[in-house]
Amino acid sequence: MSKKTKLILLLLLFLLLAVMILSSCIGAVTITIPEFLSIIANQTGFSEVVNFKPQQAAVLMNIRLPRVVLGVLIGAGLGISGAAIQGLFRNPLAEPGLIGISAGATLFAVIVIVLEVGIFSAINGVVGFYAISLAAFFGACLTTFLVYRMSSRHGKTEITTLLLSGIAINSLAAGLVGLLTYMATNEQLPAITFWSLGSLGGASWETVSGLLPFIIIPVFILPFLAKSLNALALGDAQALHMGINVVMMKRIIIILATMAVGASVAVAGIIGFIGLIIPHILRMTFTSDNRLVIPGSAILGAALLTGADMAARTIVAPAELPIGILTALIGTPVFMYIIVTERNKNKLYL
């Protein structure tokens, strides 16, 4: 890794750490930073000193921290898969939500909830979570594959077809989710609504441990594909000429990216725009080099989502804003800004 890349990644890590601590401290029960450090030191066995109220420790360990960690995982997963998918589609506008991957994941999660309700209630907890996760993952894979096949010809992805396929998949999924909602019983309804808005409210150490492998694997493997993704930016044929097994690489990226997106959607519903704007911010501020953009998107995505979740649960306290609403409200203006600047650079071949 070049020195500059290392430095930027290190700075981003510091930012993430700061946001994590801040987010752990702010809320209905206030925890000061010394108290926070004291609780952490006490819990990890480094110190016997108790400079905090037991209630604060309970809130931090059982409510805040799992939520912060969940935000970090989901933000990292969405950020890195967004960056990887943009590289794969060779298009800065590709985003899991926009091209229908999240919708596919939601659809399959809802199918599991509504149609398999008997099994679902029987295997609650981590196992039940895995069932929904796997379904969401499968849905995400299926839609990615479908969208990719629809929009790629001769190794080239046409952006118009890509976005149209995304619109088609999104409305198909919305229609089917609507149908399932209509069929759903009263007990199932809140669970379904949860998916369409997105929330980290369901955070617990159980959901964190269930989600962990689905995020850790892509986050650690995708950076190794960064160099190949750079080459892929030149074109499929060009990447092949540089000795890259393009078909294999694309498969790996689709599997890893959908793994992260599918599992994130299963835990927190659709959280839009993270996968779109995070890689963009990095590209505009630093470089398009995927050796920075891929790992950087994971870290910055984690920081942004954790920060957004902090805002979501404090702005209208004691109530809570669904985080999907917040990211859409922040994300849409950024997205519009991207469209305008790209248009001015004449990069959009629409």
Next chain:
Amino acid sequence: MIQVKNITYQIGKKRLISDLSFEVKAGELLAVLGANGAGKSTLMKLLCREISPVYGNILLHGQDLKQYKLPELAKLRAVLAQQNTISISFMVSELVMMGRYPHFKHQPGPHDVEIVKKVMEETGITHLAGRDYNTLSGGEQQRVQLSRVLAQIHDCPEACLFLDEPTNGLDLLYQQQVMELARKLADRGYSVICILHDINFASRFADQILMLKDGQKVALGTPMEVINCENIHETFRINVKLMACEGYNCPLVIPATIQT
């Protein structure tokens, strides 16, 4: 060295390349001429192993192309494709460095940096190093891509270089420079295969010329042997006049009237 032995490529019943054979030794430049749809690009794809011949085989340094692993192949041949648009933009120096990708794992070594610097000087794009690729003119982009391709095989003597219409979109000065560079590389020991449209460029710079029509060989030989009115008429369906030119062995080709 690259040997093409009786290759045929077809999609369905349509033959795009029929029973084609030729050989390019180290230090030779072969120019491929042909009208649109003659099979030049298909031939290029076959040589690059983007597609495989239905019959016949292609040998690179005596070994069948299919037996090479992709990373191995990347160190033995580089390709300048015809279309080079990218949607996620890179800085010029980063893009040229991509040519070195087959040679390092994660980060370039000093050797790679040195080569990138050298090829950028050779193609005259040093002043563009810090620019965004997508803001360059078509001709500048073409030269950047050429630098990337050269960087890939710069330290691999006897490698093959495939150029698909390398003078596309360049002005006269750079067309000449690119062809001179191709010639220089051949003289250094590379086997160069170059698709061209300009017959005079081909006869001026190539050791051998292959003329293609409907995927079949019309003529193959030195410029002196193959540049004549009959072959050109056969290949391009145009009438030409030949004009002797002082200082050149091969006559210049001048268009006469178009005839169908």
